[in-house]
Amino acid sequence: MIPGKSVVDVIRQYKELEVDVCNIEAGLIPVPGYSTATSPFTLDWVNTPSYDGFKVSGKRSSSVRPHEHERKKGVPWTEEEHKLFLLGLKKYGKGDWRNISRNFVITRTPTQVASHAQKYFIRQLSGGKDKRRASIHDITTVNLTETTTTSSEDTNRSTSPHALSVATTLSPAHERVFMTPYGANSFEVKMQGQNLHKSALYESSYLGPQTQNMVFQMQQSSQH
DNA sequence: CTTAACGAGCGGTGATGGCC
DNA sequence: GGCCATCACCGCTCGTTAAG
Numbered sequence A: 001m002i003p004g005k006s007v008v009d010v011i012r013q014y015k016e017l018e019v020d021v022c023n024i025e026a027g028l029i030p031v032p033g034y035s036t037a038t039s040p041f042t043l044d045w046v047n048t049p050s051y052d053g054f055k056v057s058g059k060r061s062s063s064v065r066p067h068e069h070e071r072k073k074g075v076p077w078t079e080e081e082h083k084l085f086l087l088g089l090k091k092y093g094k095g096d097w098r099n100i101s102r103n104f105v106i107t108r109t110p111t112q113v114a115s116h117a118q119k120y121f122i123r124q125l126s127g128g129k130d131k132r133r134a135s136i137h138d139i140t141t142v143n144l145t146e147t148t149t150t151s152s153e154d155t156n157r158s159t160s161p162h163a164l165s166v167a168t169t170l171s172p173a174h175e176r177v178f179m180t181p182y183g184a185n186s187f188e189v190k191m192q193g194q195n196l197h198k199s200a201l202y203e204s205s206y207l208g209p210q211t212q213n214m215v216f217q218m219q220q221s222s223q224h
Numbered sequence B: 001c002t003t004a005a006c007g008a009g010c011g012g013t014g015a016t017g018g019c020c
Numbered sequence C: 001g002g003c004c005a006t007c008a009c010c011g012c013t014c015g016t017t018a019a020g
Helices: A007-025 A079-092 A097-103 A110-125 A152-158 A209-223
Strands: A042-047 A052-057 A145-147 A164-167 A176-181 A186-192 A197-203
Touching (some): A079 A097, A079 A110, A097 A110
Antiparallel strands (some): A042 A052, A145 A197, A164 A176, A176 A186, A186 A197
């Protein structure tokens, strides 16, 4: 299903692509960026017990490296991602970046998580040095935090369609509690009173089975 | 997975010049 | 002289990448 395209359009596009691919494989169309006469690369079909497919051979020229292998720009970690990282670190411990990536910081690859952890631990080791620039790595725990914010962003998040709102008898100050899925294995709790807002991140294992199921269903619906 | 090198981007700080 | 804006330099932070 492609928005704005009919079945006939899609079939026509498929057939055109099929012809293109046939022409490319037949060598009728030069691949952009490669000159068969000057390129140091060759494409060989390899068929061994361990590998079956094309393999590129030849030397990589350092002079062309910057053009064909641009360094990716870094995407700064958000506070939310860092908090999820801390939760994952708590659950899986140092070194299990794969599971932390898979179950907590699902927006980052294990390599990115490992890199972030490296900087985080370096920051912890250098603690105590004054005159440091503020960093996201200064956040070392994910605990119940109390604020008096009444920002619209706060309100919007709490009343998102995937937030579970429950009445509370915790204290007269907390009139409502909002639970919002937060990553794959955690959830955010916000307690709101007239002038008091509290928020905290918890692992899903903190919940009873019924509530865990409700949060799981909210996660499913938020993904759709 | 760990470690270290690398590079981009940002913020702090001092120098400089214009204005009052 | 005091204040403010602008600029350049430098150090720091942090994401990417390659080697082990």
